Amino acid sequence: MSTIPSPHPSPGIAAQSAPLSSPLDSLLAPPLTRPAVVARLRAAGCVFAEDEAELLVSTARTPDELAAMVERRTGGLPLEHVLGWAEFAGLRVAVDPGVFVPRRRTEFLLGRAVGLARALDRPRPVIVDLCCGSGAVGAALAAALGRVELYAADIEPAAVRCARRNLAAAGGEVHEGDLFAALPAGLRGRIDVLVANVPYVPTDEVGLLPPEAREHEPLVALDGGADGLDVLRRVTAAAPEWLAPGGHVLVETSERQAPHAVEAFARNGLVPQVAGDDDLYATVVIGTGTGTGRGTGSSTHHQAPRPAHHSC
Ligand SMILES: C[S@@+](CC[C@H](N)C(=O)[O-])C[C@H]1O[C@@H](n2cnc3c(N)ncnc32)[C@H](O)[C@@H]1O
Numbered sequence: 001m002s003t004i005p006s007p008h009p010s011p012g013i014a015a016q017s018a019p020l021s022s023p024l025d026s027l028l029a030p031p032l033t034r035p036a037v038v039a040r041l042r043a044a045g046c047v048f049a050e051d052e053a054e055l056l057v058s059t060a061r062t063p064d065e066l067a068a069m070v071e072r073r074t075g076g077l078p079l080e081h082v083l084g085w086a087e088f089a090g091l092r093v094a095v096d097p098g099v100f101v102p103r104r105r106t107e108f109l110l111g112r113a114v115g116l117a118r119a120l121d122r123p124r125p126v127i128v129d130l131c132c133g134s135g136a137v138g139a140a141l142a143a144a145l146g147r148v149e150l151y152a153a154d155i156e157p158a159a160v161r162c163a164r165r166n167l168a169a170a171g172g173e174v175h176e177g178d179l180f181a182a183l184p185a186g187l188r189g190r191i192d193v194l195v196a197n198v199p200y201v202p203t204d205e206v207g208l209l210p211p212e213a214r215e216h217e218p219l220v221a222l223d224g225g226a227d228g229l230d231v232l233r234r235v236t237a238a239a240p241e242w243l244a245p246g247g248h249v250l251v252e253t254s255e256r257q258a259p260h261a262v263e264a265f266a267r268n269g270l271v272p273q274v275a276g277d278d279d280l281y282a283t284v285v286i287g288t289g290t291g292t293g294r295g296t297g298s299s300t301h302h303q304a305p306r307p308a309h310h311s312c
Contacts, residue, residue, distance in 0.1 A: 031063035037070055044074035052079055059083050078212040089140040096162045100221040101213075102136035106197055108282035109252050110137055112275055114144045116248045116286070117193045124149055126244065128187065130179060130196040130235065131155075133221060135163030135172065137195050142170035151175070153182035156218055179231075180238045191242050194249040198231035200224040200257060228257055229264065236264045236287060243289035250286050261285040 032040075034057055041049035056073065060066035073082045080086040080101045086093050088102040089110055095101055117125050124147045129138030132152035142148050150172035152163050160176040167174055175182040201222045206214065213222060224230055232251050239249040249270065253261045258274050262285060265272035270287030 032066055032070060037066070040070055040074055046073070055079065055083060076211060076215065078216050081216060086134070086136070088136040089143075091136070091140055091143060093134050093136040093139060094162055094165050095134050096158055097216070098158045098218060099156070099162045100133040100159065100217050102134055105277075105280045105282040106137060106252060107140075108275075108277045108280045109195060109197060109250050109284045110140050110144075112284055112286060113137070113141055113193050113195050113248075113250050116250075117141070117145055117148075120192050120246065122192055123147065125192040126151075126187065126190050128152065128183065128191050128194045128242075129163075129172075130183075130194060131198045131231070132163045132174065133159050133197070135159075135166040135174065137197060138163070138172055139166045139170060141193070141195070142167070142172065151183060151187065153177060153179070155179075155182075156220060158218075159221075179234055180242060183242070188242055190244050192244050192247045194239060194243060194247065196232075196235045196249065197252050198224065198235060200228040200232060200251075200253055202226060202228040227260065228254070229260055232261055233264045236261075236268045236270060239287065240269055240289055245289060247289045248286055249289075250284055253283050253285055255283045258283050258285055 034053055037053040037056060038049045041052050046052050052073065056066060056069050060069055069082050073079060078101055080095045081097050084094060084096070086095045086102050089107050093102060117127065125145065126149045127138065127141050127145070129135060129141070129150070129152040132138055132154045135152050138150055138152045142150050148170065150167060150170050152167055152172055153175040154160050154163060155176070155178055157176060160174050163172075163174045175184070199220065199222050201209065201224055203223050203226055205228075206219065206223050209222065224232065232253065235249065235251065243249065251261065255276065262272040262274060265285060265287040269290060271290055273286045273288070274283065275286065276283045
């Protein structure tokens with residue numbers, strides 16, 4: 001597995017190309033037919049032009065809107081930003097321009113989080129989606145679990161606005177700020193399941209990402225520092241203070257990063273576990289709090305527990 005997240009979740013545009021039409025064209029041109037949309041997408045290098053055309057045609061409310069969407073897509077904007085939504089775990093999640101597009105692979109993290117939350121058997125588990133982006137993971141957790149006390153946070157104002165919309169139905173509170181500093185202090189020692197899909201692309205590899213990610217998603221959503229684990233280390237250092245006894249924190253990494261992530265978890269007194277899914281190209285590191293929740297894991301005096309590896 002590469003350390004670079006696999007290609008963009010939407011059927012990608014193979015190469016950047018100039019828009020095929022000008023604003024004047026769209027004023028004079030007849031409404032776009034579905035075959036014409038397919039042809040334009042194909043000419044722009046869209047790998048799955050038929051599928052994308054179907055989505056664009058079914059989402060656009062007017063011919064002009066369709067023409068504008070086709071123009072944005074052929075100009076290289078991610079499909080999800082053109083549509084204004086992404087599918088995640090069977091949900092249609094709003095994704096605004098400049099907000100990270102939730103990846104299919106993250107459904108694996110979601111599945112693990114749902115399983116762990118159910119096993120805790122709390123009547124209303126406290127769930128936090130840190131580094132929430134659009135809030136897709138939090139929204140899907142709430143949809144799967146039913147009664148939850150849901151919080152989310154992100155450092156990017158555009159992400160916070162988007163997540164507020166996506167989490168409103170679940171009664172989720174979305175806060176803006178740097179990691180745990182954004183959360184209400186009263187959550188310390190109370191979080192049952194903390195999901196944190198942090199940025200984890202090593203700085204030197206951001207330039208190797210597909211243009212759709214590199215050019216249309218904010219750097220802060222992608223760049224995880226020299227080895228990609230800077231934000232993850234900060235999360236694991238603070239998480240033990242915030243977790244309820246027996247609570248869990250889940251992060252996504254690359255397969256190559258997982259052993260280093262495990263060290264970070266263990267160093268902070270979290271019992272680490274690695275899980276992977278070859279089909280989704282996903283690796284998740286899970287840490288379980290061992291203490292009483294308040295300030296139990298921030299020292300280096302804990303014995304490093306041995307990680308378990310589960311592959312499925
Ligand atoms: C890889 S994206 C994941 C978004 C979302 N959880 C998902 O899976 O679709 C990482 C997110 O972390 C946010 N982020 C990066 N650094 C942060 C920080 N220090 N505090 C809070 N959020 C941060 C970015 O703005 C971005 O939305």
